[in-house]
Amino acid sequence: MQILDGKQTSSTIQDEIAAEVAAIRSAGGKIPHLAAILVGNNPASEAYVRNKVKDCERVGFGSSLFRFDETISEEALLDKIREVNENAEIDGLIVQLPLPAHISAEKVTETLAPEKDVDGFHPVNVGRMAKNLPAYLPATPYGILELLKRYPIETSGKHCVVLGRSHIVGSPMSILMARNDNPGNCTVTLCHSRTKDLKAQTLQADILIAALGIPEFVKADMVKEGAVVIDVGITRVEDASKKSGFALRGDVAYDEVAPRCSWITPVPGGVGPMTRAALLLNTLDAAKRSFYP
Numbered sequence: 558m559q560i561l562d563g564k565q566t567s568s569t570i571q572d573e574i575a576a577e578v579a580a581i582r583s584a585g586g587k588i589p590h591l592a593a594i595l596v597g598n599n600p601a602s603e604a605y606v607r608n609k610v611k612d613c614e615r616v617g618f619g620s621s622l623f624r625f626d627e628t629i630s631e632e633a634l635l636d637k638i639r640e641v642n643e644n645a646e647i648d649g650l651i652v653q654l655p656l657p658a659h660i661s662a663e664k665v666t667e668t669l670a671p672e673k674d675v676d677g678f679h680p681v682n683v684g685r686m687a688k689n690l691p692a693y694l695p696a697t698p699y700g701i702l703e704l705l706k707r708y709p710i711e712t713s714g715k716h717c718v719v720l721g722r723s724h725i726v727g728s729p730m731s732i733l734m735a736r737n738d739n740p741g742n743c744t745v746t747l748c749h750s751r752t753k754d755l756k757a758q759t760l761q762a763d764i765l766i767a768a769l770g771i772p773e774f775v776k777a778d779m780v781k782e783g784a785v786v787i788d789v790g791i792t793r794v795e796d797a798s799k800k801s802g803f804a805l806r807g808d809v810a811y812d813e814v815a816p817r818c819s820w821i822t823p824v825p826g827g828v829g830p831m832t833r834a835a836l837l838l839n840t841l842d843a844a845k846r847s848f849y850p
């Protein structure tokens with residue numbers, strides 16, 4: 558069993574991005590600038606957004622954080638997004654999810670200009686991704702593709718089983734693994750809560766990607782010997798032995814599953830850091846006008 562080290566790989570990508578920013582700087586080009594909108598004070602969201610600002614500093618990007626009370630109206634939030642759309646200094650914007658129930662995430666997503674949508678959630682970017690046209694890819698699936706690409710893992714012709722069909726992880730992951738590209742060219746099965754006999758599906762997987770949000774859901778008897786296992790899930794569970802008072806759990810029962818795998822991602826240190834690296838890659842492409850010249 559070998560570990561897909563997301564933390565290390567993310568750090569390598571950040572170094573590559575930092576070198577490119579330095580080159581942009583000497584050439585007098587546009588320094589990439591990422592803005593994040595955070596509504597409310599969900600502790601997990603706070604932590605993610607703080608990390609994103611830190612990542613920007615490390616690679617030499619500019620960053621802005623716009624914070625709003627959870628009582629902000631939908632219209633006021635949409636106005637802020639329209640203002641960012643018009644702000645030439647800001648190349649990319651992400652609106653941290655989840656949003657309060659009175660705000661439509663879909664309206665927020667569609668208000669953001671596609672060329673600044675570095676999360677890749679706007680229907681224009683989703684459509685371009687599905688057609689294999691150049692576009693921002695959603696950060697988590699993009700990060701997973703980069704991880705697979707940077708290790709000696711062949712995906713072509715393999716059977717990939719994705720657990721979870723959310724619009725931010727499972728659904729785009731299934732599209733990307735099936736498309737004619739590298740990584741890609743898999744035969745893909747997409748499972749969700751209505752799937753019957755899930756274990757019969759997961760046992761077929763050469764590559765198993767778990768994105769359900771149920772801690773330690775994937776057990777050893779659900780995994781084929783030699784499979785590549787990608788654990789997207791991150792759930793905070795109380796843990797009095799930790800200084801923070803909580804520990805992070807993946808969707809995979811790591812201790813029992815790892816011995817069966819050829820490769821596996823740990824939690825933390827797997828997909829999470831790769832998601833952050835992918836967001837930086839998208840922001841670099843935004844500043845370079847790679848997809849929307």
Ligand SMILES: NC(=O)C1=CN([C@@H]2O[C@H](COP(=O)(O)OP(=O)(O)OC[C@H]3O[C@@H](n4cnc5c(N)ncnc54)[C@H](OP(=O)(O)O)[C@@H]3O)[C@@H](O)[C@H]2O)C=CC1
Nearest residue numbers: 697721722723726749750768769770789790791828829832
């Ligand atoms: N590491 C990272 O960078 C990121 C990690 N995450 C983590 O990944 C996990 C998934 O996130 P997200 O996709 O947003 O989650 P969602 O809750 O939006 O989606 C969960 C999916 O899992 C399916 N599901 C739930 N229970 C079962 C079950 N018993 N059997 C089969 N399918 C089931 C649901 O099916 P149905 O559609 O039928 O309801 C749904 O499609 C979370 O732990 C989240 O924190 C998320 C984003 C980034």
Ligand SMILES: Nc1nc(=O)c2c([nH]1)NC[C@@H]1CN(c3ccc(C(=O)N[C@@H](CCC(=O)O)C(=O)O)cc3)C=[N+]21
Nearest residue numbers: 604605651652653654655676696825826827829830832
């Ligand atoms: N608009 C939007 N875009 C997102 O991309 C988005 C979002 N909203 N809402 C929440 C989910 C979740 N997500 C993670 C990002 C990084 C880590 C990450 O860095 N994880 C570290 C641990 C971090 C920690 O210690 O908490 C790791 O796994 O090693 C995890 C999860 C992005 N999401």
Ligand SMILES: [Mg+2]
Nearest residue numbers: 696832833836
């Ligand atoms: Mg992210």
